[in-house]
Amino acid sequence: MNNIHSPSNLLQYKRENVITEYSGQDYPVKVLQIGEGNFLRGFFDWMIHECNKQGNFQGSIVVTQPRSSGKAMIEKLAQQDGLYTLLIRGLQNGEKIEHKEIISVFSRVLNPYEEWQAFLEIACSPTLEFIVSNTTEAGLSYQAYTWKEGEPIASFPGKLTAFLYKRYTHFNGDQTKGLVILPCELLDRNGDLLKQYVLQHSKDWRLPSDFMDWVERDNLFLNSLVDRIVTGYPKKESESLFVEWGYKDLLLNTAEPYHFWAIEGDPELDQKLPLKKSGLNIEWVQDLTPYQVRKVRILNGSHTFIAPLGILYGIDTVGEWMCQVETHRFLRETVEQEIIPSLEFDRKEMMNYAENVFERFMNPFVQHRLEDISLNSISKFKVRLLPTIEAFYEKNHGLPDNVVRAFAALIRFYQIEKVKQNYVGKRFNGEPYFVQEHEQTLSFICEQWSLYKKKELSLQNLIEQFLGNQLFWGKDLNQIEGLSSSIYNHLKEMI
Ligand SMILES: NC(=O)c1ccc[n+]([C@@H]2O[C@H](COP(=O)([O-])OP(=O)(O)OC[C@H]3O[C@@H](n4cnc5c(N)ncnc54)[C@H](O)[C@@H]3O)[C@@H](O)[C@H]2O)c1
Ligand SMILES: O=P(O)(O)OC[C@@H](O)[C@@H](O)[C@H](O)[C@H](O)CO
Numbered sequence: 001m002n003n004i005h006s007p008s009n010l011l012q013y014k015r016e017n018v019i020t021e022y023s024g025q026d027y028p029v030k031v032l033q034i035g036e037g038n039f040l041r042g043f044f045d046w047m048i049h050e051c052n053k054q055g056n057f058q059g060s061i062v063v064t065q066p067r068s069s070g071k072a073m074i075e076k077l078a079q080q081d082g083l084y085t086l087l088i089r090g091l092q093n094g095e096k097i098e099h100k101e102i103i104s105v106f107s108r109v110l111n112p113y114e115e116w117q118a119f120l121e122i123a124c125s126p127t128l129e130f131i132v133s134n135t136t137e138a139g140l141s142y143q144a145y146t147w148k149e150g151e152p153i154a155s156f157p158g159k160l161t162a163f164l165y166k167r168y169t170h171f172n173g174d175q176t177k178g179l180v181i182l183p184c185e186l187l188d189r190n191g192d193l194l195k196q197y198v199l200q201h202s203k204d205w206r207l208p209s210d211f212m213d214w215v216e217r218d219n220l221f222l223n224s225l226v227d228r229i230v231t232g233y234p235k236k237e238s239e240s241l242f243v244e245w246g247y248k249d250l251l252l253n254t255a256e257p258y259h260f261w262a263i264e265g266d267p268e269l270d271q272k273l274p275l276k277k278s279g280l281n282i283e284w285v286q287d288l289t290p291y292q293v294r295k296v297r298i299l300n301g302s303h304t305f306i307a308p309l310g311i312l313y314g315i316d317t318v319g320e321w322m323c324q325v326e327t328h329r330f331l332r333e334t335v336e337q338e339i340i341p342s343l344e345f346d347r348k349e350m351m352n353y354a355e356n357v358f359e360r361f362m363n364p365f366v367q368h369r370l371e372d373i374s375l376n377s378i379s380k381f382k383v384r385l386l387p388t389i390e391a392f393y394e395k396n397h398g399l400p401d402n403v404v405r406a407f408a409a410l411i412r413f414y415q416i417e418k419v420k421q422n423y424v425g426k427r428f429n430g431e432p433y434f435v436q437e438h439e440q441t442l443s444f445i446c447e448q449w450s451l452y453k454k455k456e457l458s459l460q461n462l463i464e465q466f467l468g469n470q471l472f473w474g475k476d477l478n479q480i481e482g483l484s485s486s487i488y489n490h491l492k493e494m495i
Contacts, residue, residue, distance in 0.1 A: 010080050013247035014102065023104040024052035025082060028127040030059025032163070034066050034156055035134040036073045040184065041103070042230035042255035044132050046086055047280050049103045056274040059129070060107035062122050066135040066156045068113045075111075076250045082106030084251035087234070087241070090363035092257045099257075100245070112159060116152040119159075123167035129272060131160065131181045133194075134226075140185040142197045147205050157197035161205070164198065164219065168211050178218030180272070182263070184226045188292065191221035191264070224263040225291050227299070230255040231366055258360050262291040290345060298350065299357045301339055301384040302331060305406045307374040308413035312494070314427050318368040322361045330402065332358065338400035342391035374413070375436045378472050381410055386473070389480065399486055407483075408490035411466055414445040415495065428494075444469065459495070463487050 008016075031048065033040060051057035063082070065074045077084070083106075088099045112119035122128065133140075135156045143155045153159045164179070171177040183190040195215070202212050231254045234241070242248045260281045263269075267276075267284040275282040285291065306321050313327075321327045335357075340350045361368075385403055392400040416423045416435050423435045423442045435442065448465050451457035457465075463484050467477035478484055 008247050010083055010085070010102070010247050010249045013245075014081075014083060022053055024049060024058075025060055025104050025107050027052065027058050027060040027107070029062050029107055029122065029125050030057070030127055031061040031130045031132060032122055032128060033061050033063040033132050034159070035132075035139075035184075036063055036065045036070060036077060037134060037136075038232040038253055039226075039228075039230045040132065040134045041084060041251070042086060042253050043226060043228050043259060043261075044134075044184065045103055045105050046088075046101075046255070047259075047261075047275055047278075048105045049101070050280060051274055051278040052105065054278050056278050059127070061105045062108040062110055063106050064110045064112050064119060066133070066139050066159070067154070071111060071113070073251075074109055077106065078109040080249070080251060082109050084253060085245075085249045087252065087254045088257050089254065089365040090256040090258070091359055094359075097257045113152045116150070119152075120163060120166045123163045124170040126177075128167075129180060131163075131179055132184065133160075133182075134184040137185055137187055140183060140187055140190060140193060140197075142200055144204060145201070147201075157194060158201055160194070161198045161201040161207075164215060165202075165207055165211060168214050173210060173214050175214070175218045178214065178220070180220045180222065180269070182222050182224060184224065186226070189223045189288075191223040195219075195221040220265070222263055222265045223288050224261060225288055225295060227260040227295055228255055228258060229360060229363070229366055229368065231368065254365070256360055256363050256366060258356070262288055264288040293343065294345065294350065294353055296384055297339055297343060297388060298335060298354050299360075300380070301388065302335060302357065302361070303373045304377065304380045304384045305334060305403065306331060307370045308377060309406055309409040310370045311374060311433050312409055312413060312428050314429055314431065316370060318361050318370065318373070319364065319366060321370075322358070334400075334402040334406075338392060338403050339388050342388045342395065342400070371433060376438070377410060377413065378437065378441060381407070382473055386477075389483070393480060399480075399482055401486070404483065404486045405490045408487045408494060411463065411487065411491055412494045414442075415449050416442065416446055417449075418442075418446055441472070444471075459491060460484070460488055463491065 045061065048057060048061060063077065065071065083102055083104055086101055086103050088097065090097055110119055133156060139156045142157060145153060145155060145158050147153060147162065153162055167177060181191065181194065183194045187193055198215060199212055202215065233252055234254050238252060262283045262285050264287065265284050270276045270284060276284070303318065306318065310321050315321050315327065321331070335354045336351065340347060340354065343350060385406065388400060388403050413425060414435065416425045423446065424432050425435055426432060448457060448462050452459065452462050464478055467484055470476065
């Protein structure tokens with residue numbers, strides 16, 4: 001090891017320890033990765049590294065960034081020769097796990113905005129089999145665009161269309177040269193969505209109908225659901241970790257031990273992408289829906305349940321919420337008595353899943369900030385918690401009181417004022433917090449609260465306005481019997 005007081009860089013470290021550290025960077029390119037962010041590096045790339053180590057995949061990855069502003073990260077990766085450290089820490093079955101590994105799967109790091117032709121040339125590689133992406137929900141979207149030959153395309157689906165067209169023309173429409181495409185964005189039926197956007201661009205650009213047939217027939221766009229909490233660079237501890245390890249890594253990434261990937265596809269695909277064979281927690285499934293519903297309603301639903309409430313009560317992270325007896329109990333009660341009973345799945349299975357989620361939330365190494373989770377809370381409430389209210393009502397002709405309390409907290413959370421360019425709310429102790437949402441949503445809510453302050457709107461009317469906003473909910477929630485009055489009772493207490 002190097003002098004403990006002056007850690008060297010990762011490359012130097014790697015050269016000096018070449019015998020002990022495994023490398024999969026020399027394998028032929030099998031994957032194009034669109035997205036250089038924390039999540040893919042803590043999830044997919046780690047999985048491929050595992051598969052390679054076991055001799056099951058024998059492929060490397062070309063990684064590219066999906067937007068021009070992502071350049072800094074890709075440059076850092078290039079400086080480190082595509083290497084980075086992943087630190088996996090947390091609890092698994094009650095036991096503490098801490099494992100560090102240098103991930104070596106990238107054979108090439110490419111900026112498509114500066115090396116557009118080189119990016120397209122990757123499409124001509126005969127060994128290429130997969131495309132994987134994570135560009136956030138914002139990146140997996142359709143933006144009409146006039147494609148000019150030779151110029152890089154900004155959007156992810158646009159880029160992918162150009163890439164596939166290059167492959168199609170290079171191999172003269174060879175039916176065996178289609179690719180398996182695995183978008184990891186957390187959107188319902190992400191594969192179907194991406195295919196739809198690629199076909200839309202193909203139509204816009206008047207690409208040959210034979211190409212569109214090739215896209216549909218010979219390429220597989222798989223729907224999938226990813227699950228792992230990846231928390232990125234640990235700013236507070238990085239320096240002490242570097243001293244301990246004897247090297248610095250600008251791309252150090254952290255993740256929990258838990259990982260799960262449900263992919264809607266033929267289990268035979270595991271021959272090509274041997275994730276399950278390599279012992280990873282993967283399911284090739286016929287129907288993704290139950291996995292999606294379970295995760296969104298229990299895991300993400302719990303996050304959305306505790307975010308506004310926690311922030312209002314002065315709690316900053318998921319871990320802090322879980323450490324306090326009362327808040328912990330309140331979440332458990334909600335999941336066990338309100339969320340799970342509103343699902344049409346086996347209760348025992350759901351309870352096991354929830355137990356596992358609680359253990360993940362209690363991971364002492366993960367600092368998951370409630371303010372980060374609270375981003376776009378209204379659209380998240382609609383998908384993650386409103387279905388619990390509706391299903392619970394259907395079954396019991398009553399309302400799930402804790403989730404209704406969280407709904408009241410959501411309205412209180414949006415009791416905000418515009419200060420310069422920011423929307424600011426106040427916790428119960430008077431401390432400020434920032435709210436991030438679509439501008440249109442924020443200005444509507446701000447206006448309602450300002451009318452209330454001027455006594456031009458009663459609290460009951462404010463709630464009715466909130467529940468009746470079609471843009472938020474796609475329907476009028478005042479129709480749910482008793483909802484507005486139950487929210488009123490909770491909200492009255494909170495303001
Ligand atoms: N971090 C996690 O624990 C976790 C777990 C599961 C799913 N996710 C999903 O991953 C996403 C966040 O990814 P991350 O944690 O790697 O964050 P990150 O900031 O490290 O990476 C985000 C990636 O998305 C790209 N991107 C951002 N906005 C874009 C846009 N408008 N168009 C194209 N590309 C864009 C960035 O360039 C980068 O490659 C979220 O959407 C989240 O739902 C994250
Ligand atoms: O990423 P978001 O903001 O959509 O949601 C916040 C968390 O609920 C989410 O990141 C989970 O931690 C993740 O989905 C776990 O797989």
